Amino acid sequence: MSGVGDQSLEQACEAFVDWLDRRVVAAGRGDGLSRLEVAPSGTFWLGRLACEDEVRKDVSDDRSERLDPCAIAIRLRPAAAPPWSMTVTVRARAWVKDPKDGPDPDRRWWRTGLVEEVVSVLASGEGGTFGGKQLRDAFAAVGAPGLSAEVRVDVEDWHRQTEVVVQLVNTSPEKKVSDLTDSHLYETQLDVSGLPAVPFELEALPDSFRYDRKVPAYGVNVGVEELAAGVFRTSDSVSVRTYRPDYWSGSAPQPDLSFMRLASDPLPQLQALVDALHEYDHAHWSSKTLDARQAAEGWTLDMRARADESAEQVFAELARLRAGLALLRGRSEILRAFQLMNKAISRSAEGRGYTSWRPFQVGFLLSAIRFLAEPEEEARYVDTVWFATGGGKTETYLGLLLTAAFFDRLTGKTMGVTAWSRFPLRLLSLQQTQRFADALAGAELVRRDEGVKGAPFSLGFLVGRAGTPNRIVPKTEGDEITPDSPGMPDKYRVLLHCPFCRDENLQMRFDRQRWKLEHRCTSGNCPWKGQALPMYVVDQEVFRFLPTVVVGTLDKAASIGLQQAMRGLVGPPQKLCPVEWHGFTYAERSKNPNGCLVPDCQGGKALKPLPMDPKRFGPSLRLQDELHLLRDSLGAVDSHYESLLDHLQFELCGTRAKIVASSATLTGYEHQAKVLYQREGRVFPQPGPRAGESFWTVPTEKPLRRFVAVAPRGVTLEHVSDRTLDALQRCVRQLKDDPASVCAEAGIDRKHVDMLVSLYGTDVVYGSTLYDVEAAGRSLGSNNTVEGINVEQLTGQTEFDDVRAILDRLEKPEEDFAERIHVVAASSMLSHGVDVDRLNTMVMLGLPLTTAEFIQTTARVGRRHPGLVYVLHKIGRERDAQTFRQFTQYVRQGDRFVDAIPITRRSRRVLDLTVAGVVGARTLMIREPASKQRLSTPAKLRQYARDSGMTPAAEAAAVASVLGLDGAEDSLHREQIAEWLQAWFADLEDPATRATFVSELGPRSPMTSLRDVEASAPIHD
């Protein structure tokens, strides 16, 4: 092997992935074996062909034919009229079973030699069959008499252009009417050459001008490779490679976008960035350029119109960046906030191997920064960051968020929540949370150094019941947590390390005097010097201290309809408790007689006024991660709660928060933004002039991932998954135990062996349903040929502290390979924020329900090193079969395969669930504070309603307006709301009502989680 000596790790990875894939395919076909103990038809899943008579007899539909096909084929469009002459090469083998007294009684199945026959074909317009006798003779010659096959040419002339399908068909007789021990053919392959053909053209989708629409040939039940012009060969799996992008395509050198440079002297660098974008946009999107492309690429008028629309959006984006730069020049506090943010990010990134932004991250910051200067105007838009190619989303968020936090402090918002960031899953990723904590710690150190006034920057963690406690009580009442509950306080550790010094020896402690659940760092070198870290993980502590940034799950917004102290997330609290460390107070309740949330507070009634203008408590930003997941019923419910949040903040503070979201897909974001937030959608960055390249990203030669589509034949998907994982584990163990021979075979330098064992020693098996994941975990344990495969599960059901322990083991694997995690069986929980560089191989059990999930999930492997993804198609399903046929396009142009996101805010079933929360929140957050009295019981609210003249009709109109259901077409919805409120008022007016609290009035109580709606049920207008 020449050049192995100076091989880089990346080259070694690529060579190893290559070798792994060859070995897995060999395991699927049976390559290289000579004898078998068990029947080959129950073992191999690639390359086999069933016998036509058996398939035809057993089945009547396409579906079963796909499950165990009797033919493979190449579909072509001939360039000329018939007759068509071509050369077809057929390759195949057979497996034959010896009688009991054969030479190897334990392994009676033996594999024949290779049949390789060149068949000359001259087909008329009717098609025809060829090579039957030649192939029958060839099988007899290798020791499998009786097997037969033929080349069959079908002509389909009902298409716009005639198509020919060149098939290899297994024509052997049925087993039961012959002496055959197995009627399958194995290791089949078909080459076609010598037939001049024209490419297929993919149907025109809206943005077709971006794509190369030509496909030279299609496979039937197989992939097709074009070996040379006009020379086609079938492949058992379809392999598609993707390449790592570069983040600069300007003709000038990339400006210095390092954190330190942007902290000290940002304007010249930012100007250079905007200038380069200007140049690029004019070079690629001017009418002149589009004219030339239209002529050269044969665009239709419609394609040109789409290109013109895109160009318009591209120039609007350029204008936004310019406006952002002008603001930095003209507004000193915005410039200072931006500089301090860069300093903070620089501190939090220390020792992590990156010191600089990618250009698109800075581009986004520039494009979005105007909301600081013109909050009202900019709140009209949802800015969506679109990450087609991974990498850097969270950091981009953090940049924006810290800029806003510093800006708040510099302009008199000295406390309270700057941003509420919500993630769509049940369980928030700890890694993601940690990155927020790290960034805020960096910001806090910078804040102190620079003498910026105000409360320390802090982080709140606000998640559903599965995570951390809502509150801690002195004595248990039911299932509430006390300081002495089992697992307290260690069970609620959220941080993986100290955000100030990275030390991992954190201690959890419950401080009874301060009534706080604390993370503490025990390192002597920590700049935080052993105090409680500025991190709040109990809901009530979040309300008491209103941390700068709150991260949480989407569901938690439901509490706004039930929990009056949620007010701190949309507006001002009431007052401040005079007892140090008690924090903000809210409405008085029997258990909190002075409104302080600390049990048995002795602070009395002499509360302190708020030390800041109450109107500034409203958050500046709401962040929504993975917007595309807000769909169906969850999206419908959330749309109502988003409107409620807007309404409350506007009533309490007179402001609206800016909404920033991220999405893995572009399809339909405008509609989604409108439905969810009643705002206009805007996306950054605009896609480039051609697929896969734009000003912000250009592909390189560096491998990113190899996707391998597998259509299992004749055996179950579970069998294929087990055998694939088995082969992967066998390979990596072989590398560890016998490095010399593997390195020689795969072309790898020995010095990389340990690293490769680490990088490819843990496989992910991914299922979209919990059932699939659990089945995969179980069967692998019992079904593998490799000893000692350690399997762990990572799903929404996995306990919080188990997740932390598994992540920890994945990031810092055990010294001894045998003790490591070898397989992670995961559900979609993995696809959000689990970033482990050691995960580089994945087996996917069937295509996920949405393309967005496919993109998101596969992005978990190959983050830093070349990844390998087996996509096992559930080939009986029409959607999987269709994707298998166009797998290359599916991977390369994934974003255009994403279906529009189904979402509506006009579901009446959902309205039935959400009205209670809107009424509840309006009572708790608006009426109660305004009334200066307690409205928590029906009797008190009844009196208030009478005194204030509250009526069902007026409240119904208000609710309809909050939910944006006040248009002419919403009369049915308004009727529904009015009926609901009449029932609610009747209950309120009834002195014998069974309700003890106002939340129990009316037809139903407010939702406790946005997920209370059945997620899978279809939702209609």
Ligand SMILES: [Zn+2]
């Ligand atoms: Zn520390």
Ligand SMILES: [Zn+2]
């Ligand atoms: Zn108190």
